[in-house]
Amino acid sequence: EIVMTQSPATLSVSPGERATLSCRASQSVSSDLAWYQQKPGQAPRLLIYGASTRATGIPARFSGSGSGTEFTLTISSLQSEDFAVYYCQQYNNWMYTFGQGTKLEIK
Amino acid sequence: QLQLQESGPGLVKPSETLSLTCSVSGGSISSSDYYWAWVRQPPGKGLEWIANFFYSGSTFYNPSLKSRVTISVDTSKNQFSLKLISVTAADTAVYYCARQGGSSWVNGWFDPWGQGTLVTVSS
Numbered sequence: 001e002i003v004m005t006q007s008p009a010t011l012s013v014s015p016g017e018r019a020t021l022s023c024r025a026s027q028s029v030s031s032d033l034a035w036y037q038q039k040p041g042q043a044p045r046l047l048i049y050g051a052s053t054r055a056t057g058i059p060a061r062f063s064g065s066g067s068g069t070e071f072t073l074t075i076s077s078l079q080s081e082d083f084a085v086y087y088c089q090q091y092n093n094w095m096y097t098f099g100q101g102t103k104l105e106i107k
Numbered sequence: 108q109l110q111l112q113e114s115g116p117g118l119v120k121p122s123e124t125l126s127l128t129c130s131v132s133g134g135s136i137s138s139s140d141y142y143w144a145w146v147r148q149p150p151g152k153g154l155e156w157i158a159n160f161f162y163s164g165s166t167f168y169n170p171s172l173k174s175r176v177t178i179s180v181d182t183s184k185n186q187f188s189l190k191l192i193s194v195t196a197a198d199t200a201v202y203y204c205a206r207q208g209g210s211s212w213v214n215g216w217f218d219p220w221g222q223g224t225l226v227t228v229s230s
Contacts, residue, residue: 001170034216036154043203044154046218055218087154091215094167096156 002026002090006099012107015078021102023071023088032092035064035073038101039084047086048073075104109133111204111221119198119228125191129204129221130184137162137182142207144217145178145189147200150225155200157189159207167212194228201225 003026013019023033031051036044046055048064051071061076075082083106088099115127129145136143144159160166160178168176177190191198201223208214 032213032215036217043220043223044217045220046216049208049216049218089154089216091213094212094215095169096215098154098156100153 001095002029002093002097004088004090004097004099006086006088006102008102009100010103010105012105013078014107015080017078017107019075019078019082019104021073021075021086021104023066023073023099025069025071025090028068029090029092031067032090033064033066033071034089034091035062036087036089037082037084038087044087078104080106109206109219111206111219113202113204113221113224115202115224115226117225117227119194119226120230121195121228122193125189125194125198125226125228127189127202127204127224127226128186129188130186131206132185134206135182136180136185136187139163140210142210142212142214143187144205144207146203146205146217146220148203148223149197149200157202159212160187161210165212196228199226199228 005024007022033051035048038044052064085101110132112130119125142159145157158168175192180187203223205217205220208216
């Protein structure tokens with residue numbers, strides 16, 4: 001099983017600032033990584049797949065980077081609607097696994 | 108626009124069987140274009156992939172659940188179902204169905220998702 005570790009667990013950022021979230025894989029997953037946003041009471045929403053490809057309708061302020069074992073999700077200028085929990089997920093191995101999540105909160 | 112909707116009992120007794128159905132509209136589960144999946148999330152916790160399938164019959168199960176899980180498909184109703192036997196409190200979770208990104212398991216991202224349904228295991 002590939003273990004996905006996200007950091008930090010909680011990130012406090014002010015609106016308008018940049019947020020950088022990290023995800024590390026226990027072994028290389030190439031670029032087979034997705035990012036999701038989840039708000040309370042809602043299903044996760046796909047933001048990024050292929051480590052850096054934005055899903056349909058996702059604003060350009062969301063960007064993903066990395067390959068192998070180290071990945072980053074960057075939100076360039078935080079809007080009020082961006083405060084949520086973010087999960088990374090690997091699909092390099094058929095047994096898909098998720099990180100434990102990073103909660104992005106308002107500072 | 109593709110929509111997925113989970114349905115099933117919200118309360119299941121320990122040792123019994125959890126059965127959920129995902130109804131799909133705006134697209135066909137028998138399409139050769141996509142895998143379909145189940146994912147769950149215990150209250151306040153993270154996400155866990157359960158299983159997925161392709162219309163041809165190819166199915167993958169999470170090894171931690173494989174002995175208790177079955178996916179079935181009803182193409183006439185455009186639905187697919189999850190059955191989890193011998194449930195315990197640890198199976199209490201919101202259960203989501205979702206479409207994957209393509210026609211191979213390597214297209215393993217999930218989009219879109221159903222709204223989810225909470226299943227509580229309790230006597």
